[in-house]
Every structure is written in structure tokens, then in C-alpha cells.
Amino acid sequence: MKAAITATAKYLPDSILSNRDLEKMLDTTDEWIVTRTGISERRILRDPEKATSYMCGEIARQLLEKRKIDASEIELIIVATMTPDMLFPSTACLTQGIIGAVNAWAFDLNAACSGFVFALNTAARFIESGVHKKVMVIGADKMSSILDFTDRSTAILFGDGGGGVILEPADEDGFGLLDSRLYSDGKTGQEHLLMPAGGSLHPASHETIDKKMHYIHQDGRQVFKSAVISMADVAEEIMKRNNLQADDIAYLVPHQANQRIISATAERMGVDQSKVISNVSRFGNTTAGTIPICLAELDEQGKLHHGSNLILVSFGAGYTWGGIYLKWQ
């Protein structure tokens, strides 16, 4: 038995932060940001009372509406995020409470930008094993909550938002989530992309605040190199394992960190740019949100057809990276 996506949804806050706005806050230019990243604007969840669970709640409600089911039918909720409302309780539990999914258990999964791919793969195992019939998987991040808006090297890259899916047993053989390859490299990755404080190593203190240790820290150049190689490698591996040629692929849905990384991955796969999903110019990098937002947009536009082959690929902090091959039901 395979797991198939039966509903998609996304949530993006209304408030736009454009490159022009950033020009007024930082020593940067629209031209630099567009050329180096492909990003023109991103969304910001400005209401200080609202956090990641708010976005997850909005996504979860839409998923239930689209699938026309009651919250009580959901058996498991996995939220992929690295910006939970708080360390505990989990944002998945908060989401479960918001929608009243009284029969669901819920947990967060933190694999940074690969969070949704890791969570989707995890959720699929519960369907394939017959343990559950309806699982909600959400990827969402309020990146503005951990951005240093005086640091031009990171503040320009990220935005707030998320998306999600419902996973259920596929109706037909050969459809749904057919293959996946997931990887981690904590040895190389840990020093290049991290938020140093707020955990058990450096609990919050005056010192951690003074040293700006509660913000995202990234060595962009190092991460860029690893992302280009790893995303292309895993995409190629998935294609080879499943005897897929570039022409067989309906859409490549890559993590949206940088247009140059997206284009390099597509080039290595030999996939035409018209089949490569990119919305990084409008939303920036929403971390665990990027891939489910892309899926929801494809779905809204009526572009996902019975039998469409999709490859999802991601790369993020950890390092974590991976790819999923799914045939749309």
C-alpha cells in the first residue's frame, strides 16, 4: 500500500516586505538581492500575537474543508518547523488543539528546510503499514521571528509561510509516494547554518542576547556549495532508481532557497526550466514551508493530473537533504 496526497493547502501572511523596503533598512539593493537569490519580496506575519501554530491552524482548516472531512477523522498530525511557537508543547499539539482533532496524536519534526520532505516520508510509513488512514503533514515557519534585520546576509533571504497536505492510502497500485532518499550530515553541516542559543547548550541569558545568538547564523557560501551538489545528487539518484528520464517528469518541486540553486538542480537533471516550480521571487525562503506551498499552488492552478510524476528535493540545516518521487493520484 502506498500513501497518496488527497488535499493541499497553503497560508501566506498578507503583509509584503519587498527588496525596496529592505533597501531602506539595510546596506543592500534590489539588484543585488534579485541577481544573487532571485527573491523580490517575501511575506511577514506581523501580528506579534500570532506565530507558527496560527499559520498551521489556517492550513489545517483549509485541508479539512478541501477534503470535506471532520477534524475528528485525522489520526496523526506532523508539523515540520524550526520556529515552533515555543520549545514545548509542540506546534503540532497546538495545531491539533486549534482544529479540535480529538482523535489525533501529534508531534513536531525538525529537519529545517528539509522538514516537509522528512515529515512526508515519515507520515507515509504510517499509511503504508496500515496503522493510519488519514495523516496531516504541515511545513511552516515564522522565519521573521529568528531573523536579525540588521544582518544583510540573512535578513533578505527568508519569509514567513507554510503549506500542508493530507496523506491517505492510494486508491490504485503504482500511485502516491513511490520512492524517497533522505540524508543527514551533522558533522559538516552543524557549524554553517544554525541558531546557536535557546536550547540546552546555550539557554537564554543576557549574554546570548547581547551576542545575537537567538538569530539564524549562516555561512552562505558554504551552504550554497553543499546545497547545489546535494540537491542535484539526490534528484539524479531518485531518477536513476526509478528509471525516470527528464521527459517523464511533470514537475520538479525544489526547496526554494535561491533561484541559482533551483536552476542548477534542474540543469543537472536535464529537466526543462518550464517544469521547474519556482516562487522564490514572491515568497523567499519559508524553510519547511516552501515545498508544500509549491504543491498547493500547482494544485490551485489545476496543474496536477492523474499520473503526473513529481520529484520533490530539499536541502537545509543539519545538514539535511532528500528527494521524494511521487505519482499524483
Ligand code: UT7
Ligand atoms: O534554505 C537553507 C539553505 N540555505 C541556502 O540554500 C542559502 C545558500 N546560500 C546562498 O543562497 C548564497 O550564498 C547567498 C545568497 C546567501 C549569498 O550569495 P553569494 O553569491 O554566496 O554571496 P557572498 O556571501 O559570497 O557575498 C558576496 C558579497 C560579499 O561582499 P565582499 O566580501 O565580496 O565584499 C558580501 O558582504 O556580497 C556581500 N553581500 C551583500 N551585498 C549586498 C552579502 N549580502 C549582501 C546583501 N546586499 N544583502
